[in-house]
Amino acid sequence: MRADRNERAPLPLTIAAAAGLLFLHLPILLIFVYAFTTEDKSYAWPPPGFTTKWFAVTWNRPDVWEALTLSVKVASISTAVALVLGTLCAAAVSRTKFFGRETISLLVILPIALPGIITGIALRSAFSLAEIPFSTWTIVLGHATFCVVVVYNNAVARFRRTSASLIEASMDLGADGFQTFRYVILPNIGTALLAGGMLAFALSFDEVIVTTFTAGQQATLPIWMLEELVRPRQRPVTNVVAMVVVIVTFLPILAAFYLTRDGDQIAGAGK
Amino acid sequence: MTTAVSFSQVSRHYGAVKAVDRVDLDVREGEFFAMLGPSGSGKTTSLRLIAGFEQPTAGHIEIFGETAEGVPPYRRNVNTVFQDYALFPHLNVVDNVAYGLMVRGVAKAERRRAAEEVLAMVKLPGYGDRRPGQLSGGQRQRVALARALVNRPKVLLLDEPLGALDLKLREQMQEELKALQRQLGITFVFVTHDQGEALSMADRVAVFSEGRITQVGTPQEIYQRPASRFVADFVGSSNVLPPDFVQRYCGQRGWGSLRPESIRIQADASGDGVPARVLSKSYLGAATRVVLDADGLRINAILPAGARLPDDGEAVVLTFNRETLHVMGGEG
Incomplete structure (x- = not known):
């Protein structure tokens, strides 16, 4: 047995670590607990009783489904747009030298550094100036501004570690542009794109600020939750939705973590 | 004797930089041709012009009598061994070697057999399932060579392929490359800055300086009767x-x-x-x-x-x- 006394952390440290973890995760656990409470007007502690009826109620609420569908749709389209634009931009910036390259690199990253409220106001005024009516597409556009950054950052890092002569080698051996992309570029940047895409999806899925400025009458899931909290009716429904979202998003985040870790090993193996 | 590669008045300029400047060159079929020169002398650019990674800004290139300008690298019957080997890190050795056959649509069993055959030729039999990351520098070099040879190119281009190897291995590879070239009869165009390497391996040597060829000749001619002060000083x-x-x-x-x-x-x-x-x-x-x-x-x-x-x-x-x-x- 390796667990001898010297290797065990001292008691105060253990307590401090446990307290830190509790501080981080207790609020999330509370959300889970309130999903089962019998009381639906306010969040009373301790909950007077436990029930699973809110799951059925949630299932039958059309507004939940509408918000969820819109969020998934917006996140999917924004991620798809970001994957295409982010990859192309990363390829251009890391593969070639041209006038203003550093500026473009900075401009692409800027939206994530800017406060969301600025991006939101800017987009809203731009849409009204151009007389574009608010719709799902304006939300997608708003989300794409920061989703592109995430994909771009992941892709550019991977491109920089991938030797340029791999592409030349592929062409030299008889592969045309499409084959080179399919058999050499994609396998080398694939895990980076997957990780970037998942992160982009997650960012878009819980975005509130930019969405409030770019959405019309529609509500994405986070906006719906915000509205729901103000209304003292069937409050545990919000908690049920939150709980399901936490559980469902936890898996892809875990997957992204493992994928990029393996990706580092693959990319480093050739050098 | 057929001409494998012919340059007439070929230039490749990048703005004011004349990487290759009005070069005339004839590489004969089946010969071991070395392009020798210091870094920045235009030898690698010339190689890339033959491979098709660069296009000339002026002049005319022919490969086995066919015009090469505008023909993309993947439609030239020319293969390259890269300086950094450029092995595909996500593929194992046999898939690396068989890549050229795969993109041409050769069946899996057939291309695996061909790849194993070439691997045996470069003395790496049984290494097929390893990843490039698991090989030593010398072994990677052999894989790069096998990958370029599997397509049976008419011209094999080698861009300082021995530069990263230690002296002992380099001398051994020089011998093997020479033997391989005799055995296959493929035209080899070999870029190097090492005059000893050029003299010992090549049938003919072109000495590059500042984007131009200062002398072309057999190693003996280059060594004993240098055409210019530059050649005399650079070679030996x-x-x-x-x-x-x-x-x-x-x-x-x-x-x-x-x-x-x-x-x-x-x-x-x-x-x-x-x-x-x-x-x-x-x-x-x-x-x-x-x-x-x-x-x-x-x-x-x-x-x-x-x-x-x-x-x-x-x-x-x-x-x-x-x-x-x-x-x-x-x-x-």
């Missing part, structure tokens, strides 16, 4: 002698080239020959290099092991056979 560090010196000792006028190993040193300072003073000596193993000062002219001599070594500062006389002093034509 010859002593480049000014016209006055050459006229005094040889009777002809023009720049001269005298190989260090052609010089003999006599201790008797009153004898016939070139009076000089010993500046320094460096021990090379099989020989010793002696640096001398002949009336302001710096001269290198190489003495074989066993010869009597003069002391530093000693006054000596240098002698050499007239024939070993090569007088370069023109301005030099």
